[in-house]
Amino acid sequence: MSRFDTIVVVDWSARAAPSPANPSKDAIWIGVARDGQVECFYHRTRSAAMDAMGTLFDAELAAGRRVLAGFDFPFAYPRGFAAVVAGQANPLALWAELSTLVEDAGDNANNRFAVALALNRLFPGIGPFWGGPEAETGPELPAKGTERHGHGLPEKRGVELRVPRAQPCWKLFTTGSVGSQALLGMPRLQALRRRYGAALSVAPFEAGDTPIVLAEVFPSLIADVIAELAEPDEINDRAQVRILAGALARLAPEDLTDMLEQGDREEGWILGVGREDDLRAAAMQSDPLDVAGQGLQPPPLRNDCFALPAGVDWTPVDEALGFLQERLAPVVARGAVPVAEAGGRVLAEDLAARRANPPHPNTAVDGWGFDGANIGAGPQTLTAVDGRAAAGRPYGGVVPPGSAVRVLTGADLPQGVDTVVLDEDVALGGGEIAFHGPLRRGANTRRAGEDVAAGALALMAGRVLTPADLALAAAVGHGHIPVFNPLRVAVISTGDELVEAGDVAGPGQIYDANRPMLLRLAARWGYLPVDMGRVGDDRDALRATLSRAAGSADVILTSGGASAGDEDHVSALLSEAGALQHWRIALKPGRPLALGLWDGVPVFGLPGNPVAAMVCALVFARPAMGILSGAGWCEPQGFDLPAAFAKRKKPGRREYLRARVRDGRVEVFASEGSGRISGLSWAEGLVELGDDAQEITPGDPVRYIPFGSFGL
Numbered sequence: 132m133s134r135f136d137t138i139v140v141v142d143w144s145a146r147a148a149p150s151p152a153n154p155s156k157d158a159i160w161i162g163v164a165r166d167g168q169v170e171c172f173y174h175r176t177r178s179a180a181m182d183a184m185g186t187l188f189d190a191e192l193a194a195g196r197r198v199l200a201g202f203d204f205p206f207a208y209p210r211g212f213a214a215v216v217a218g219q220a221n222p223l224a225l226w227a228e229l230s231t232l233v234e235d236a237g238d239n240a241n242n243r244f245a246v247a248l249a250l251n252r253l254f255p256g257i258g259p260f261w262g263g264p265e266a267e268t269g270p271e272l273p274a275k276g277t278e279r280h281g282h283g284l285p286e287k288r289g290v291e292l293r294v295p296r297a298q299p300c301w302k303l304f305t306t307g308s309v310g311s312q313a314l315l316g317m318p319r320l321q322a323l324r325r326r327y328g329a330a331l332s333v334a335p336f337e338a339g340d341t342p343i344v345l346a347e348v349f350p351s352l353i354a355d356v357i358a359e360l361a362e363p364d365e366i367n368d369r370a371q372v373r374i375l376a377g378a379l380a381r382l383a384p385e386d387l388t389d390m391l392e393q394g395d396r397e398e399g400w401i402l403g404v405g406r407e408d409d410l411r412a413a414a415m416q417s418d419p420l421d422v423a424g425q426g427l428q429p430p431p432l433r434n435d436c437f438a439l440p441a442g443v444d445w446t447p448v449d450e451a452l453g454f455l456q457e458r459l460a461p462v463v464a465r466g467a468v469p470v471a472e473a474g475g476r477v478l479a480e481d482l483a484a485r486r487a488n489p490p491h492p493n494t495a496v497d498g499w500g501f502d503g504a505n506i507g508a509g510p511q512t513l514t515a516v517d518g519r520a521a522a523g524r525p526y527g528g529v530v531p532p533g534s535a536v537r538v539l540t541g542a543d544l545p546q547g548v549d550t551v552v553l554d555e556d557v558a559l560g561g562g563e564i565a566f567h568g569p570l571r572r573g574a575n576t577r578r579a580g581e582d583v584a585a586g587a588l589a590l591m592a593g594r595v596l597t598p599a600d601l602a603l604a605a606a607v608g609h610g611h612i613p614v615f616n617p618l619r620v621a622v623i624s625t626g627d628e629l630v631e632a633g634d635v636a637g638p639g640q641i642y643d644a645n646r647p648m649l650l651r652l653a654a655r656w657g658y659l660p661v662d663m664g665r666v667g668d669d670r671d672a673l674r675a676t677l678s679r680a681a682g683s684a685d686v687i688l689t690s691g692g693a694s695a696g697d698e699d700h701v702s703a704l705l706s707e708a709g710a711l712q713h714w715r716i717a718l719k720p721g722r723p724l725a726l727g728l729w730d731g732v733p734v735f736g737l738p739g740n741p742v743a744a745m746v747c748a749l750v751f752a753r754p755a756m757g758i759l760s761g762a763g764w765c766e767p768q769g770f771d772l773p774a775a776f777a778k779r780k781k782p783g784r785r786e787y788l789r790a791r792v793r794d795g796r797v798e799v800f801a802s803e804g805s806g807r808i809s810g811l812s813w814a815e816g817l818v819e820l821g822d823d824a825q826e827i828t829p830g831d832p833v834r835y836i837p838f839g840s841f842g843l
């Protein structure tokens with residue numbers, strides 16, 4: 132059987148009037164898990180909810196996707212009921228019969244009590260249905276369950292005997308009012324059966340290999356986990372549908388199929404009964420994202436994302452950076468990985484603490500724990516109780532006032548203990564401990580949540596996860612972490628003059644120096660470098676290589692051929708594709724920068740000169756790729772230091788000089804030639820000179836940005 136693409140969980144409601152306009156409890160909530168995300172919807176009436184459900188089912192069917200929809204009311208009654216009401220022991224025949232009896236208007240007004248009364252009349256004695264407002268109850272529909280007798284039906288279905296919290300379906304009023312929910316629910320499901328015909332089946336009554344499957348669910352099966360995973364202040368019904376939908380979506384398909392096949396053809400079944408641990412485990416998997424194993428794809432970039440304003444001749448660096456920052460967006464899919472594998476990955480969502488750290492008050496030292504309320508100054512004596520508390524091995528008893536218990540570092544504080552005295556400060560003998568007061572109440576203990584409170588923001592989306600981040604995520608209860616897939620960076624060198632490093636260079640040939648540099652930059656920034664090799668100054672070859680690169684990477688870095696000359700094929704091709712933006716940036720070294728999209732993949736056409744290629748990669752490509760990767764924009768941090776050089780600079784463009792710091796002063800490389808690769812290697816950072824004219828004399832402050840600030 133194929134897997135489900137979408138899981139829907141519905142928290143049903145038997146209200147007789149529309150629910151409040153603002154999302155509130157005891158109303159209809161629908162959780163929809165699809166494409167790795169769970170969304171929750173609130174509906175004020177049963178009609179509105181069913182309309183929404185129909186729209187969703189239609190869209191999913193049209194897209195060839197399979198849906199499991201779970202509803203939290205009984206799909207059947209205890210054995211014997213259907214045979215009397217519908218003439219056969221078949222719950223689906225009963226649904227059809229109830230559809231003819233139940234009236235349920237668009238505003239939730241309904242006749243459920245009248246229907247219950249009519250059904251009671253089909254059975255001997257009083258009952259089985261009971262409960263209702265005073266005006267609706269009477270001898271044939273008693274107000275109290277105890278007033279029933281002789282109707283001959285079991286109180287509960289078999290499956291309900293296994294689920295202690297399940298309310299009986301005969302009860303129409305107050306807490307749970309499961310009886311009313313079922314009476315108003317089954318006819319609605321019958322309407323879905325009519326609408327979708329052979330495309331829909333109902334578990335466990337029918338063979339289930341259909342595009343739509345309906346099943347009975349009961350979120351309270353995993354109430355403990357729901358309580359733990361609910362967001363602070365989240366409406367319980369919302370938490371229930373959200374968490375159960377996510378859990379069902381994360382179950383292994385074969386487990387879910389097994390669960391759907393379980394159950395009784397007359398009394399039905401609650402999905403997952405007996406398999407609660409599997410449901411819990413699936414709910415606890417932290418990622419709501421990796422559901423289909425393929426993550427969530429971001430929307431494509433807009434074709435005009437690199438457009439510069441018309442008529443501008445030289446764009447200042449900051450303006451150019453502003454455009455990139457504004458127009459780019461993450462291009463990588465999201466997934467989820469085990470916490471131990473998440474180092475260096477980009478966090479795709481804010482991570483809230485699922486539990487406090489520390490989760491319980493515990494002791495920070497080895498020593499003796501007691502109630503610190505009555506510890507005054509001077510000598511103190513307390514009775515030593517038997518047993519001890521160690522990390523992971525709590526002391527089960529209560530420590531009475533006047534007594535103390537041995538505690539070891541990391542142990543949860545036993546009941547009755549809020550203060551710990553250090554081992555070294557204690558004398559032990561005759562079943563007592565003695566030490567000198569005073570001791571601050573709470574001394575040597577750690578409060579629950581003193582590091583991180585449950586529900587608090589632990590890590591912000593966009594972080595490149597550090598080793599310490601992994602420790603934090605694990606400590607606050609995350610087993611899997613939602614991350615962006617690593618950005619794949621294709622690197623292409625262009626130029627007829629280039630030969631591969633180490634090969635024999637003929638006349639007029641030089642070694643390809645940019646490619647190893649750019650590939651390593653990509654790797655240093657945590658991306659996946661994709662080596663696309665060299666291409667000569669040949670438009671067709673370059674076209675083919677760009678297309679291959681676009682097929683295997685998320686961003687493409689080229690070097691060379693980015694100006695507007697005869698052999699500048701990167702520019703020519705991007706412009707042929709209609710997606711070229713020639714960025715004439717007021718920058719030295721650098722200037723020609725061709726930006727564009729090739730098959731929807733952003734291309735950074737860097738200059739060929741290695742110095743310019745590297746400076747443009749650091750200044751433009753790096754922050755842009757930060758956004759594309761999901762990590763967000765990054766500003767390299769620099770600081771002012773006295774110059775060890777003199778320089779006169781013209782206005783109108785920004786300049787970067789290869790630099791390093793010695794004896795607290797900034798030195799620059801002797802030559803500014805942009806082919807001087809030795810200077811790049813010599814440098815440990817860049818000096819950034821602003822767009823205005825400058826006359827720098829030794830000792831003047833200049834802005835130095837170490838390569839470390841560029842992520843190197």
Ligand code: AMP
Nearest residue numbers: 624626643644645691692693738739740
């Ligand atoms: P272009 O931008 O193609 O006009 O190239 C500008 C200069 O950079 C020329 O001197 C090229 O030979 C040189 N150049 C281009 N690509 C590379 C490369 N991959 N490695 C070293 N030098 C290069």
Ligand code: MG
Nearest residue numbers: 625626691692
């Ligand atoms: Mg060239």
